[in-house]
Amino acid sequence: MSRADRERQMLDMAEEVFAERGYRAASMEEIAERCGVSKPMLYEYFGSKDGLLTAAIDRSKAELYEATRAAMDRATTPQDVVWRGMLAYFEFMDAHSRSFAMLLQEPLVATPATGEAIEQTRRQQSGLIAPIIAALAPEMPRPAVEAYTEIIIGACERLAVWRLRHPEVTAHDAARYMTDFTWNAMRHHLQAPVSGPAPAPDVPGSEGSPDDLTGPPHRRS
């Protein structure tokens, strides 16, 4: 098997096992078995258990990033960027629950003084949101933009975790909560105030329109 294919396979299996058992309970032996190879191979490719987890997380993050970015690219208005980005984010989590379960384990590898590669990923994540805020509110000082960016990322993550225990809340609902929340929070900082209430997706029909949040929020898909 080619090196690249083997690597992909190993990451697939690692993702599976880490998601099923959690980092601690996952054994390198088991991951190796599922790949049909022996343990030292994993060490050859990834150096350590941490290395394997990190690589798997990095890949998932990249996919998530890509999915979100692609969705945002299709948007027309600023509101639409926010809405599509949020929706894509939550839909990705639904579609890739294994990746999601793994992303939750990031603190594991981040907590020692390991932060090197994490730093880069973090910057990538922020890189998606910060420019939007900066564009919408050009007068806002840099630190405030950064802080708001972190606030939004943290909020998304926590809301995604919360959804695990609330399966009745659709990705659509979650995206609406986030969009509504952040949009209202931001609008006082907008340079050229945008009309209308919370941003509505202007994609024709299909996705429904997130009207005012005080209305009943549950619309089962």
Place this chain on the structure above:
Amino acid sequence: MSRADRERQMLDMAEEVFAERGYRAASMEEIAERCGVSKPMLYEYFGSKDGLLTAAIDRSKAELYEATRAAMDRATTPQDVVWRGMLAYFEFMDAHSRSFAMLLQEPLVATPATGEAIEQTRRQQSGLIAPIIAALAPEMPRPAVEAYTEIIIGACERLAVWRLRHPEVTAHDAARYMTDFTWNAMRHHLQAPVSGPAPAPDVPGSEGSPDDLTGPPHRRS
């Protein structure tokens, strides 16, 4: 040494070691040594390494909860509740960096199907915020209140982590970012709209007033 004292001591040392080394690298042996006892004692008291971490986290959370609640109790207006709560939260993180480092490790113990006790802690955390939102916006449906609560908690956590790499951002700054953000997000849902811009602390002088966020946000303490 009395059982209660010993337990306290063990939790203190565990907190120290977990914070210094991270969960993985922390060894039960070392924690025991620092307590001047042998390993089986730790197992007698806490059952397992997980148990010890969980107990330590629970204690820290309780302290954080208590500090925040106490601060909120001293508030007069709804805005003031939000402001004081946020400020107390970030100040606690500054003052108890060890607890904080440990709280970050929670996912470790939460990721398997361990969520039982975590659930309770989570509810406690939410219990501080949800009632405020519900009081401010009585028309808001329950699920939306819950979602907003999670959004705010997630935002706070992430902002606290972000501050680790940005020591120039004071607790005061962070509280102001959060207060400004959430207040603006909420005001469109307020039953009886509150006047004024983002909430300002009406504590006489000492703490400074978080005026408009577009102003320079850094005020070194």
Place this chain on the structure above:
DNA sequence: CCAGTAACCTACTCTGAGTAAGTTACCACC
């Protein structure tokens, strides 16, 4: 047919979680 090398394996070591089976220290009670 024979290097040379890439992919892979067997068979270990070693650290650290968790435990079994004791030992000491102290107290109540007669």
Place this chain on the structure above:
DNA sequence: GGTGGTAACTTACTCAGAGTAGGTTACTGG
């Protein structure tokens, strides 16, 4: 002032699983 009882503690293990040393197969170009 010994004696049963028990709480607090220890030594000395087992055992799983991360990580490694050193060899074996299998395919390539010459």
